[in-house]
Amino acid sequence: MSKKKRGFPTAFTVLFIVLILAAILTYIVPAGSYSKLKYDTDKKVFTVTKPDGSVDEMPSKQGTLDKLGIKVDLQKFEDGSISKPVAIPGTYEKVAQNPQGPIDVLQAPLKGVYDTVDIILFVFIIGGCIGVLNNSGAFDAGIASLSRATKGKEFLLIVIITVLIALGGTTFGLAEETIALYPILVPVFMAAGYDAIVCIAALYMGSSIGTMFATVSPFSSVIGSNAAGITFTEGLTMRTIGLVIATIITIIYIVNYGKKIKKDPTKSLIYDQKEELEERFLQDHTNKEIPEFTFRRKLMLLIFGGAFAVMIWGVSSQEWWFTEMTALFLAVGIILGVLSGLGEKEFVNKFVAGAADLVSVALVVGVARAINLIMENGLISDSILNAASGSVQGMNKSIFVIVMLLIFIILGFFIPSSSGLAVLSMPIMAPLADAVGLNRDVIVSAYQYGQGLIAFITPTGLILATLAMVDVTYDKWLKFIMPLMGYIAVFSAVMLLIQAAF
Template identity: 30%
Template sequence: MLNKNKKGKSFIEMIPHPLALLFYIVIFAAILTYIIPAGSYEREVIDGASRTIPGTYESVAKSPVGFFDIFTAIPVGFKKIADIVFIVFAAAMMFGIMEKTHMLENTVGTFVKKLGLKKKFVIVGIMTYVYGVLGIFVGYENNIALVPIAVVISLAIGGDVVLGAGMAIGGISVGFGLAPFNPYTVGIGHKIAEMPLFSGYLFRSGLVFILLTILVFYNIRYFKKILKDQDHALGKNIDTTGLQLSKPIAEYNMRSKDIQMLLVFVAGLGVMLFGVFTKGWYINEISAVFLIVGIVNGIVARLSVNEISETFSKALEPSALAAILIGVAQAIQIVMNQGNISDTIAYNFVSILEQLPTLLAVVFMSITQSVINIFIPGGSGQALVTLPIMIPVGDMIGITRQSAILAFQIGDGLTNIVTPTLGGLMAMLGLCRVPYGRWLKYILPYTVIGFVICWAALILSVIIKWGPM
């Protein structure tokens, strides 16, 4: 049970609004630039990517971040991460058309009707696995547009927005974070370690399957709890306008217009996946696909140009906060880079690592990555900063390179499910209309369970001297 303060509020209930929380972290990062000594590693550019050179850390002149710099870091952060901000807008506009025309409502209503409300727990399980698979093979931000579907399904079967987030955000986060084929973490790690690309996938596949299966039962357990007593629902008093079904399940059928719009949507996803896997598409191209799907579906629904524009405009309103949160989250990394303390933090964590017994060191390695992930969110960026340092240290203390990469993957990936500085997470929560404090209250126990299982897997990997197989 969570600790209560004198007024009866739990610690999590005392967490401030996400915008305030992130701004506090920005201020804290700025204060750290006055306390932590400045330092940096030398970098080298390999295949267009800059990565740290082990053993080159040295102190540099302090460059503490001033009062005005804190505020300029926010627009700089927006500029640096503008592509993620826009994909949130593009996804919102695309789903705005689907909501206005009732296509999304009719599709979900018909889906639930065909499967049957008696199988609502099966639906939760299936959808959690589906989003997990999407996380593994499609990515993280790439799936932002699909998150609201889970919320609509959850509400249709008697759940709430938090259950929808558990299926979608939980599934995507676990799938992407522990994916055996993640190009941004495992791929870069294997490249730095000079190992066969995506080797060791069977061990990683087993771990991600276990974590997703536990998430399935965790989501179902919460669902049963709120069906029994709505007072336990964390989604209480959250506005679900436009997400709820407006009539009984038995009355739903798909119109020809709905089928045409669904085909356009599926075709858009097909084009997106083709581009991602064969053309190297990323966020900008995916945003373009979402915009095209939204416009084409507006035309299919016989909306006028003005109606499409007005729908786009209205759909942007709920996503504005998510966009702001993304920019402020990025400002944290901007402040730390300006103060030259990111490398100092990494250097000191590594220094501690070298003094620990091997089995404890591998666990501490993942904890280190989790802490660093708060300040340097984003798998590829963190990998290029920390892995060139962590891998040689692991060699010296008896941790195989495969285990070192797994420790990084666990620390970075599993933390993503709760990290408030991760723009993609805040964007998804915004689209689900789930406040960060309620999400943390829901998902934190699962995260603790996940870490315990992952640490056990890490220790096992060291004991068996897990190599490139």
């Protein structure tokens, strides 16, 4: 009797394993907390929440910040540039252990879903739009047309998509929003002769490289620099150079893999899923009559694509977030329903069916958030930060910057939010640069590079939700990405050493 081949666990299983490990850490890692300072916009005062939970009010003056050792301009708090609680240096205290038991572990995914309901609704509405487009034949017709247009120069798909997404990442932190693009672009890449991993890499790594080498992103560069007490233009030149070179390295890596796949499809890391993925994403369109690319179908795709341009404008200049983005695509879904010619009942059925296809993706987002909740409630995040800050004092400059990179890789696993990690860690870590004679912009770069690197693979980030969109298992992604991660890690370390030298 033949043995049944064991497959790699699903995204949910991987997340629950990490969730349980995080809960175990709350029994092992000493609980502790920094005092946190926050600006009260209503009362125009600073509130300081101490580790014991007591809250003090302090006058909103620059002298208050100077007294607390927070080298940030008062204006950054008053204009909302820094809105999250900021850790106050030198205030770490051990507190009573708050281990997260089995009940907490069971409740955490539910709370995680509540906490990310804005992202989940966005995913559902996008799924509904895609369901209507699929039913209309617009995708089949568009894919066939694009395949003909790129025949012989398919590598341009990789170059164009990676560069565009990297530009979005470096300017306004394009990340979660890319989830909507996978069902649209995976069929395009597959029709061009690539596998789904090529599409994932172009989108996910474009976003990751862009946010890792962020230049003017308000969610990392700007808020990180503000929290460090410097302007975001300090270190900007080095990060811009890093962005260009890292994007080129990434594109070359993806293109080389893509060439190998086109030459011999059996070399694909997901070759065993080829038929399954073609049936799902290409809808067997190669074996059936391709719908005519009519004006109405072109208009539907144009409206859907145009919605992303509107979304980018809204996020980058109008302070939109998921509520506004979701409302935008809900409106687009209704317009697509009218243009498709479907009756009311069929439109609703196709929209709901499209949303249902992404239920697993939405739930992965919620469960990933549960891991962060366990660590926050277990009061171990600040303890990890305190231990990390103490480990680098008095080091040689070159060793210091490399160790800082490693520290931010670790912290990025536990705190995947770029803005959250910035306001928590920068007031603590930035002064350490003063002690070893380095400019603080080096710490900001180390923070961006470290968190960016771990984002390539961390289950607490977006990667598992991304893989769930395409039914690719985590182990296949690791096999693909680890060599590139190594190249980018070495490159990041070299860039930090150069920045520290100047």
